[in-house]
Amino acid sequence: MLRWLLAVVGNPAIEFALWNGERIASPGVQPQIRVRIADRGTLLGIVGDPQIRFGDAYSAGRIEIEGDLVEFLCVMYRAAQRGGAAGTMARRIARWAHRPRRNSLAGSRDNIHHHYDIGNEFYALWLGETMAYTCAYYPTAAASLEQAQTAKMDHVCRKMRLQAGDSVVEAGCGWGSLALHMASRYGVRVRAFNISKEQLAFARERAQRLGLQGQVEFVEDDYRNVSGQYDAFVSVGMLEHVGRDHYAELGRVVRRSLGSNGRGLIHSIGRNRPAPLHPWIERRIFPGAYAPTLGEMMQIFEPSHLSVLDVENIRLHYALTLRHWLQNYEARLAEVRGRFDETFVRMWRLYLAGSIAAFETGTLQLFQVTFATRENNDIPLTRDHLYSD
Amino acid sequence: MLRWLLAVVGNPAIEFALWNGERIASPGVQPQIRVRIADRGTLLGIVGDPQIRFGDAYSAGRIEIEGDLVEFLCVMYRAAQRGGAAGTMARRIARWAHRPRRNSLAGSRDNIHHHYDIGNEFYALWLGETMAYTCAYYPTAAASLEQAQTAKMDHVCRKMRLQAGDSVVEAGCGWGSLALHMASRYGVRVRAFNISKEQLAFARERAQRLGLQGQVEFVEDDYRNVSGQYDAFVSVGMLEHVGRDHYAELGRVVRRSLGSNGRGLIHSIGRNRPAPLHPWIERRIFPGAYAPTLGEMMQIFEPSHLSVLDVENIRLHYALTLRHWLQNYEARLAEVRGRFDETFVRMWRLYLAGSIAAFETGTLQLFQVTFATRENNDIPLTRDHLYSD
Numbered sequence: 001m002l003r004w005l006l007a008v009v010g011n012p013a014i015e016f017a018l019w020n021g022e023r024i025a026s027p028g029v030q031p032q033i034r035v036r037i038a039d040r041g042t043l044l045g046i047v048g049d050p051q052i053r054f055g056d057a058y059s060a061g062r063i064e065i066e067g068d069l070v071e072f073l074c075v076m077y078r079a080a081q082r083g084g085a086a087g088t089m090a091r092r093i094a095r096w097a098h099r100p101r102r103n104s105l106a107g108s109r110d111n112i113h114h115h116y117d118i119g120n121e122f123y124a125l126w127l128g129e130t131m132a133y134t135c136a137y138y139p140t141a142a143a144s145l146e147q148a149q150t151a152k153m154d155h156v157c158r159k160m161r162l163q164a165g166d167s168v169v170e171a172g173c174g175w176g177s178l179a180l181h182m183a184s185r186y187g188v189r190v191r192a193f194n195i196s197k198e199q200l201a202f203a204r205e206r207a208q209r210l211g212l213q214g215q216v217e218f219v220e221d222d223y224r225n226v227s228g229q230y231d232a233f234v235s236v237g238m239l240e241h242v243g244r245d246h247y248a249e250l251g252r253v254v255r256r257s258l259g260s261n262g263r264g265l266i267h268s269i270g271r272n273r274p275a276p277l278h279p280w281i282e283r284r285i286f287p288g289a290y291a292p293t294l295g296e297m298m299q300i301f302e303p304s305h306l307s308v309l310d311v312e313n314i315r316l317h318y319a320l321t322l323r324h325w326l327q328n329y330e331a332r333l334a335e336v337r338g339r340f341d342e343t344f345v346r347m348w349r350l351y352l353a354g355s356i357a358a359f360e361t362g363t364l365q366l367f368q369v370t371f372a373t374r375e376n377n378d379i380p381l382t383r384d385h386l387y388s389d
Numbered sequence: 390m391l392r393w394l395l396a397v398v399g400n401p402a403i404e405f406a407l408w409n410g411e412r413i414a415s416p417g418v419q420p421q422i423r424v425r426i427a428d429r430g431t432l433l434g435i436v437g438d439p440q441i442r443f444g445d446a447y448s449a450g451r452i453e454i455e456g457d458l459v460e461f462l463c464v465m466y467r468a469a470q471r472g473g474a475a476g477t478m479a480r481r482i483a484r485w486a487h488r489p490r491r492n493s494l495a496g497s498r499d500n501i502h503h504h505y506d507i508g509n510e511f512y513a514l515w516l517g518e519t520m521a522y523t524c525a526y527y528p529t530a531a532a533s534l535e536q537a538q539t540a541k542m543d544h545v546c547r548k549m550r551l552q553a554g555d556s557v558v559e560a561g562c563g564w565g566s567l568a569l570h571m572a573s574r575y576g577v578r579v580r581a582f583n584i585s586k587e588q589l590a591f592a593r594e595r596a597q598r599l600g601l602q603g604q605v606e607f608v609e610d611d612y613r614n615v616s617g618q619y620d621a622f623v624s625v626g627m628l629e630h631v632g633r634d635h636y637a638e639l640g641r642v643v644r645r646s647l648g649s650n651g652r653g654l655i656h657s658i659g660r661n662r663p664a665p666l667h668p669w670i671e672r673r674i675f676p677g678a679y680a681p682t683l684g685e686m687m688q689i690f691e692p693s694h695l696s697v698l699d700v701e702n703i704r705l706h707y708a709l710t711l712r713h714w715l716q717n718y719e720a721r722l723a724e725v726r727g728r729f730d731e732t733f734v735r736m737w738r739l740y741l742a743g744s745i746a747a748f749e750t751g752t753l754q755l756f757q758v759t760f761a762t763r764e765n766n767d768i769p770l771t772r773d774h775l776y777s778d
Contacts, residue, residue, distance in 0.1 A: 081694075081763065138770060272696050272763050294697050298684030305470075307661050307751055308683050311700035316770055362696055362763045374470065374661050374751045381527060381705055387776035 001047065009079035014072065018043070033067030055280035055354075059347035069349070070326075073357035081363065101288040103243035105222055109195055111288035112241060116196035120175070125335055126328035131175040131202070134237035134267065135318040135366045145324040148317070153181040156236060158386050159265050159310065159370045162186040166231040169193070169257050171223035171250075172238025176203025176216070182234075183215040190216045191230070193223055226253050233257050233264035240269050240289045244296060251304035255373070263309075263372040263379070269318075270294060270365040278354070285351050294367055301371055309379060310370040318366045319359040326352040390436065398468035403461065407432070422456030444669035444743075448736035458738070459715075462746035470750065490677040492632035494611055498584055500677035501630060505585035509564070514724055515717035520564040520591070523626035523656065524707040524755045534713040537706070542570040545625065547775050548654050548699065548759045551575040555620040558582070558646050560612035560639075561627025565592025565605070571623075572604040579605045580619070582612055615642050622646050622653035629658050629678045633685060640693035644762070652698075652761040652768075658707075659683060659754040667743070674740050683756055690760055698768060699759040707755045708748040715741040 002016045002024045015031035016024040019039045025031050037043050042062040045053040057063045065072050101111055127133055128145045136148035137155045156178065162168065164187030173179050173192035176199075182188050194200050200218050207213045223238065224246075233254045242250055254264060269291040276282065277289050294311065301308055329336065329352060336345055358364040372379055391405045391413045404420035405413040408428045414420050426432050431451040434442040446452045454461050490500055516522055517534045525537035526544045545567065551557065553576030562568050562581035565588075571577050583589050589607050596602045612627065613635075622643045631639055643653060658680040665671065666678050683700065690697055718725065718741060725734055747753040761768055 078764075139773075141770060272694050273691050293687065293691055294700075295684050295687030295691055298682065298687070302662050302682055302684055305661050307702065307754065308700065308756075309702045311683075311697065312772065313696065313698045316766075316768065360766070362766070365696065367697075375467075377705075377749070377751070379705065381530060383701065383772070384528075384776055387773055 009075060010082075012075045014075065033065065033072045035072070036064040036066065038062040038064075051279045052283065055284060055347070055350055058350050059284075059343045061342065061346060069353045070323075070356045070360075073354050074361050077357050077361040077363045081361065101282075103241065103246060103288050105224065107288065108222060108241065111286075112196050114287050115285065116174075117198040119339065120198055120202045122336070122339055123175075125332040126325050128324070128328065130177045132177045133174050135269075135314060136321040136324075137314060138317050138320050141320060145321070145328075148321065148324075149177070150181070152317075153178050154185070155386070156234065156265055156267065156368070157182055157186050159368065160232045160234060160263055161380065161385070162188050162232065164188065167191075167229075168232045168234060169226055169228070169230040171226060171233070171235040171253075172241070173199075173203060173218065174237070175199050176206055176218060178234070178236055179203070179216050179218070180206060180210060180212055183212050184210065188215075188232075191219055191226075191228065192216060193219050193221050193226060195220065195222055223253060224249065226257055228257065229259050230257050231259065231262060233262065235265075236267040237269075239266055239297070239300075240286070240291060243288060244290055244292065244299075247292075247296070247299040248303045251300040251302075251306065254300070255304035255306065258373055260373055261376050261378050263370070263376060265368060265370050266297070266300065267366070267368045268292065268297065270297065270313075270367040272362070272365060278358075281351065281354070284347060291364055294365075294369075297367065297369060301369075305374045306371045307374045307376070308369060308371050310368075310383065312368045313365050314368065315359045315362065315365045318364070319356050322352055322356040322359065326356065398464060399471075401464045403464065422454060422461045424461070425453040425455065427451040427453075440668045441672065444673060444736070444739055447739050448673075448732045450731065450735060458742045459712075459745045459749075462743050463750050466746050466750040466752045470752065490671075492630065492635060492677050494613065496677065497611060497630065500675075501585050503676050504674065505563075506587040508728065509587055509591045511725070511728055512564075514721040515714050517713070517717065519566045521566045522563050524658075524703060525710040525713075526703060527706050527709050530709060534710070534717075537710065537713075538566070539570070541706075542567050543574075544775070545623065545654055545656065545757070546571055546575050548757065549621045549623060549652055550769065550774070551577050551621065553577065556580075556618075557621045557623060558615055558617070558619040560615060560622070560624040560642075561630070562588075562592060562607065563626070564588050565595050565607060567623070567625055568592070568605050568607070569595060569599060569601055572601050573599065577604075577621075580608055580615075580617065581605060582608050582610055582615060584609065584611055612642060613638065615646055617646065618648050619646050620648065620651060622651065624654075625656040626658075628655055628686070628689075629675070629680060632677060632679055633681060633688075636681075636685070636688040637692045640689040640691075640695065643689070644693035644695060647762055649762055650765050650767050652759070652765060654757060654759050655686070655689065656755070656757045657681065657686065659686065659702075659756040661751070661754060667747075670740065670743070673736060680753055683754075683758075686756065686758060690758075694763045695760045696763045696765070697758060697760050699757075699772065701757045702754050703757065704748045704751065704754045707753070708745050711741055711745040711748065715745065 006026045011026035013029050013032040015034045017034050017036045042057045130149040132149040137152035138148045139151050166188040168182055168188050168190045170179050170192040173194045179190045179192040183190050200220050203218045207216050271291050271293050274293050277291055282289055395415045400415035402418050402421040404423045406423050406425045431446045519535060519538040521538040526541035527537045528540050555577040557571055557577050557579045559568050559581040562583045568579045568581040572579050589609050592607045596605050660680050660682050663682050666680055671678055
């Protein structure tokens, strides 16, 4: 079975080491990565339900990867893309066995709580000082995480052409980094919505510390309850939690929040083709999450007559961002272990490494969509302004 | 009825002058534009079927616009956007009374022949020396038509990151300007497809004159018959003639034409929301044509696992391009009259002026979509290369 699996994925430099000492490798290839499987039950579990059981077995320490974990996961993602018998089976299992949790008002609270309320101090260990938990923008691949997160915020603000005195509404503000950046660097007023209590407490304290509490209001409420009119609407990394059934509703919220010269930006993980999120990620990490195609995202804009001005796919930037996060995570492992058990530690490592592999292989995309109301003719002729000082 | 119409469109500075000397204007507004209606039959015809009959009556000289024709059409487009009773009725008539002609292999030949084979000399009068019959790219609003058409071709080539020695296939090459530009400026080999005999004859002669016939092959065939593998796939202004039913098929053609590091660009007139082309334009000017939304365009890319890297909406550039075309057209009117009757002359003026109004009011969009095969990781980290020398 393992020999067949190796052949299906193109006989990579991978060796399986079984509980009984047996080794199975691609014929004539020097193994670079060793996959240790602790017992027969683990192996059979993976055969039956690979997408969920591989992650769980890895988290439980029943599977060990010796060598480059990201590289191993890239090989697996590329194999799944090529399809064939193994890929098809895996995709079928994922599709039929698993439906994402619902994102009703109450469901969203539960789903968001699951991921974002596990402790600000934990995230602070590896997100870096910006506490931005979304794809950064690397002016060059050598930029630091902090430089790239700041560049991302500036890139977003420039795409929206923020001017001092503008009012901005933000849907899903995380720990508040973008809201505070917009206020301090661009002189705009911001109302920022979030339903994670832990994140909001942190964001409010930050605003106080920076003396920006008069300019930035953090609101504990769902994006569906956004009220008022603004010059711009921005949402970075929230759409993944909205759910496809709610895109048209989100579009109506955007439309009613904007005056006739309104514009905005939505930044989201995406896909080339419709597919559910990896079921292990959806179950263990991000309940209710979904990564839309660009076509699916258009269900936000089209029904509300919003005009898409610019789409940029920056998936390679997310691979770089996640590499920085994983590096920080491994550097702060002792502190992580002080807070969580080993299963959590390994689960989180697999999530970060698997995400690098997903963006690097093009299994996931990252779309920044800039838009305006249809009647807004105050739109720039070219994108030169994004690339000059 | 005309008073009601003026009220519905917001009482603009328009006056109707009827055959019996009667004048109807918005109350308390000094008219800037006068609409002369020659007889009762013309007025009643427009009431019954405004979308077709207005254009036909204008072409026949039964309606005359004194004042700015483009401005008049902008007022009308904005009114249709705002909807209300008049807009809804007009849209319903358009949708139910009219279906675009089909784009089978034979249907496409007829449809393309109708528009593109009316005489190269006619197009040469007003398209300018590039003979590019698609939206230009204005580095600044003051650029000339020739500068903007050349800048458009460079913008497209840079988006595809053409390198000397690359092979490119072009679907729908018009009079050959882009194919010849790619070959002469970027050192690539091009196979360019077109089903308009007149355009191809012109393009081949141009290639001879430039000594590029060894580097550029002009093929008289449908895009569906593209064969071979190339480094890049480009199509500028052909998608409008493909028809929605054929998008997935076009995607399969793109995919099979590209190797694993393949990339490409599709440039098309588009819309914010799905809607048929203006029925008068579809009937009199562009049979079989359709302007898709960005969401509809994704039916090219998604089924074939193509990855969208960049979308730029340059609708304001098409308003500028069309203004230059209309200006040239009016300047060469004596020569146009030497070839065609007055109905054609007026029909063509209305088509150009109406298109300016459509792009200026956001009724139409212009999307440039850059894409790559999903496995292509040789994609630029940023778009800086488009904006630096």
